Amino acid sequence: MTEKELIQQCILEDRGSQEELFRRYAGKMLAVCIRYTRHRMEAEDVLQDAFIKVFDNLEKYEFKGSFEGWIRRIVVNTALKKQTRKSYKNELYGVDYVPEGSQHPRAIASLNADYLLELIQELPMGYKTVFNLYAIEGYSHKEIAEALGIGESTSRSQLAKARAILQTRIAPLYDEKMVKR
Amino acid sequence: MMDKQNNSIDKLFREHLADHEMEPPMHLLDGILSDKKDKRGIVWWGLLGGIAMLVGIGFYFYAATGGEQPVASVKVLAGKKAATAKTVTNTVEKPIITNEGTVLEVIPVSTPPAKVKNTIVTERQQRREQVTPSIMVVPVASPIRQTPVSVAINENNKTIPQTAVAVALIQKLKAPSSIDFNPPLETLLQKTDCSKFGKEYAGIYGGINVSIDMAQRRFISKDEVFDSYLEAREESEQQFSAYSVGADLTALFKSGLFVTAGLDYHQISEKLIYQNGFKRITVIEETEIHNPNGTTTIVRDTVVKQIPRILSDKNKYQLVQLPMMLGYEINAQNFSMSFYGGPTLNLLFRQQVKFFSPDDLVVTDYSNDHKVFRERLGIGWRMGLGFGYRISGRHQITFRPYLQINPKSFTRDAFPLQQKYIITGLRLGWKTRLR
Numbered sequence: 001m002t003e004k005e006l007i008q009q010c011i012l013e014d015r016g017s018q019e020e021l022f023r024r025y026a027g028k029m030l031a032v033c034i035r036y037t038r039h040r041m042e043a044e045d046v047l048q049d050a051f052i053k054v055f056d057n058l059e060k061y062e063f064k065g066s067f068e069g070w071i072r073r074i075v076v077n078t079a080l081k082k083q084t085r086k087s088y089k090n091e092l093y094g095v096d097y098v099p100e101g102s103q104h105p106r107a108i109a110s111l112n113a114d115y116l117l118e119l120i121q122e123l124p125m126g127y128k129t130v131f132n133l134y135a136i137e138g139y140s141h142k143e144i145a146e147a148l149g150i151g152e153s154t155s156r157s158q159l160a161k162a163r164a165i166l167q168t169r170i171a172p173l174y175d176e177k178m179v180k181r
Numbered sequence: 182m183m184d185k186q187n188n189s190i191d192k193l194f195r196e197h198l199a200d201h202e203m204e205p206p207m208h209l210l211d212g213i214l215s216d217k218k219d220k221r222g223i224v225w226w227g228l229l230g231g232i233a234m235l236v237g238i239g240f241y242f243y244a245a246t247g248g249e250q251p252v253a254s255v256k257v258l259a260g261k262k263a264a265t266a267k268t269v270t271n272t273v274e275k276p277i278i279t280n281e282g283t284v285l286e287v288i289p290v291s292t293p294p295a296k297v298k299n300t301i302v303t304e305r306q307q308r309r310e311q312v313t314p315s316i317m318v319v320p321v322a323s324p325i326r327q328t329p330v331s332v333a334i335n336e337n338n339k340t341i342p343q344t345a346v347a348v349a350l351i352q353k354l355k356a357p358s359s360i361d362f363n364p365p366l367e368t369l370l371q372k373t374d375c376s377k378f379g380k381e382y383a384g385i386y387g388g389i390n391v392s393i394d395m396a397q398r399r400f401i402s403k404d405e406v407f408d409s410y411l412e413a414r415e416e417s418e419q420q421f422s423a424y425s426v427g428a429d430l431t432a433l434f435k436s437g438l439f440v441t442a443g444l445d446y447h448q449i450s451e452k453l454i455y456q457n458g459f460k461r462i463t464v465i466e467e468t469e470i471h472n473p474n475g476t477t478t479i480v481r482d483t484v485v486k487q488i489p490r491i492l493s494d495k496n497k498y499q500l501v502q503l504p505m506m507l508g509y510e511i512n513a514q515n516f517s518m519s520f521y522g523g524p525t526l527n528l529l530f531r532q533q534v535k536f537f538s539p540d541d542l543v544v545t546d547y548s549n550d551h552k553v554f555r556e557r558l559g560i561g562w563r564m565g566l567g568f569g570y571r572i573s574g575r576h577q578i579t580f581r582p583y584l585q586i587n588p589k590s591f592t593r594d595a596f597p598l599q600q601k602y603i604i605t606g607l608r609l610g611w612k613t614r615l616r
Contacts (some may be wrong), residue, residue, distance in 0.1 A: 026205035044206055045552045045595050051213045082552050113197045135191035136199055163190050
C-alpha cells in the first residue's frame with residue numbers, strides 16, 4: 001500500500017491502516033520525543049498526544065512535502081507545548097549549569113545513537129531543547145526564539161552551553177580531533 | 182549556517198539521531214484510537230441529548246394543544262351524488278354536499294363544544310381554532326380536504342353561501358340535543374380523564390440553583406511502584422471546598438414525568454500543603470534572675486532556629502456540565518416531591534493545579550496540562566431527590582440533594598494515578614413556571 005493510499009484509508013478510519021501508519025512512524029517519532037523529554041514515560045505521553053493530533057488532522061494533510069516531516073513537526077510542537085506548560089524547577093533558561101562530571105565508562109565503540117540519546121536526556125531542559133531544535137532539526141535561532149518565547153541571544157547561549165557539556169562528556173571517549181570546534 | 186555545518190558536535194548528534202528509530206510502542210495505539218472515539222462519543226451524546234429534549238418539549242406542546250381531543254366528524258361519502266345521499270345520524274338530517282358533488286356526513290360526538298365558530302371548516306382549521314366539538318373530515322375523496330367548502334342542500338339541489346350553511350349546520354347540531362355548550366372546566370376535565378395533577382402543574386419551568394457540594398476524591402495507583410507517590414499526593418492535597426451553580430429548563434408532563442436539561446458549573450477546590458526547604462527565625466529568650474538582694478536581672482539570649490518552611494497553594498478543578506435528567510414528580514397541595522436521574526455530559530474541564538510530579542516529587546504546575554488531564558470527562562451519572570414548595574401560582578423554591586458519579590478519571594490513562602470523584606450536594610433553587 002502506498003503512503004497516499006494508507007493516509008486515505010486512515011481518513012476512512014480503517015483500523016488496519018491506522019495500525020500500519022502508527023507502526024511505520026511511531027518508532028522514529030518516539031526517538032524524537034525522547035530527545036525533548038526527561039524519560040521514556042513522558043516521551044510516550046507526548047507521542048500519544050501527537051498521534052492523536054495526527055489522526056485528527058489527516059484530512060488537512062495536502063500531500064505536499066514529506067509526510068514524515070509533517071508528522072515530525074506535529075511531534076516537535078507537541079513536545080514544546082508540553083514544556084511551556086510545565087515548570088521545571090532549577091532548569092530555567094539562562095541558569096548556568098554544568099553537571100559534575102562523572103564520565104560514562106564506555107568505550108569509543110559504544111558511542112552509538114542510544115548513548116548519544118542518553119547524553120541529550122541528561123542535559124537541562126532548556127539546553128536540551130535548543131540543542132535539539134538547532135543541531136538536529138535545523139531550526140534557526142530566530143525560529144527557536146519565536147517558538148520558545150525567548151530571546152535569540154538566549155538561544156545562542158543555551159546552544160553554546162549545551163555543546164560545552166556534551167563535549168565534556170564525549171571528549172574522553174571520542175577522538176578529540178573530531179569533536180574539537 | 183557556517184557555524185552549524187562546521188560544528189562537529191552538532192554533526193555527530195545529527196548523523197546519529199536525526200533518523201534514529203526505536204521499537205514502536207504499539208501499546209499506545211489503543212489509547213490513541215479510543216481517544217478519537219471518545220471525542221466522537223461526546224458529539225453523539227450531545228446530539229442525542231438535544232434530540233431527546235426537542236422530542237420531550239415537542240411532545241409536551243402537542244399534548245397541551247389538545248391533539249388528542251375528541252371531535253365531531255364529517256365523513257365524505259365519496260362518489261355519492263346529492264340525490265342519493267342519505268342522512269346517517271339522528272342529529273343531522275341532511276348531509277352537506279360540496280359544489281363538486283361530494284357529500285359530507287356530519288357526526289357530532291359526545292363532548293360538547295366550549296365555543297362554536299360560525300364557519301364550516303376543514304380538519305386543519307378546526308384543530309387550530311379549538312372548536313369543540315370540532316369537525317373531523319374523513320378524507321375519502323380528497324378534492325375537498327383542504328378546500329374551503331361551498332355547500333348546497335341536496336333537496337333543492339341548490340348552492341347556497343357557505344356562511345348560511347354553517348349557521349344551518351350549527352343549528353342542527355344544537356337543536357335536538359340537550360348538550361350544555363358551556364360546562365364548567367372541571368366537568369370537561371372529568372370527561373376527558375385529565376388528572377388534577379396535569380391541570381395544575383404540567384408546564385415548562387425554568388430554574389436556577391446553587392449547591393454546596395462534597396467532592397469525594399479517590400486516587401488509584403496504576404502500579405504498586407506508584408504507591409508511595411499516591412501516599413504523598415493524598416497527604417499533601419486536602420479537600421477545601423466544592424460548590425456548583427446552574428440553570429435548567431424542565432418540561433413537566435401531565436403524567437408527572439419530567440425531563441430536565443440545563444447547564445451547571447462545578448468547582449472543586451483543594452489545598453496543596455508542602456514543605457519547601459527551611460526558614461530561619463530569630464528568637465529572643467528572656468530569663469529573669471532573682472538576686473539575693475531582692476533585685477531582678479533580665480538576661481536576654483538570642484537564638485536562631487531553623488524550622489521547615491511550609492507553603493500552600495490552592496488547587497481548582499472547574500467543570501461545565503450539561504445534565505439531561507428524567508424524573509417523576511408528585512404533588513400534594515403546595516408541596517412537591519420528585520426523584521430523577523440521568524447522564525451529565527461534560528462540556529468543559531479546566532484545572533489550576535500544582536502537585537508533586539511523579540518523577541521527582543517536585544511541586545509542579547500542571548494547570549490545564551492536557552498531557553496529564555483529560556480535555557473532557559465524558560459522561561457522568563447523576564441521581565437525586567427533589568422537594569418543592571409553591572410560594573405563589575408560578576414560583577417554587579426547591580431543595581434537591583443529589584449524587585453525581587464521574588466514572589472517568591480526571592487524569593489520562595498514561596498518568597500513574599487515576600483521580601476520580603464522587604460529588605454529593607444540596608441544591609437550593611428557585612423554579613418559575615414559564616408556560
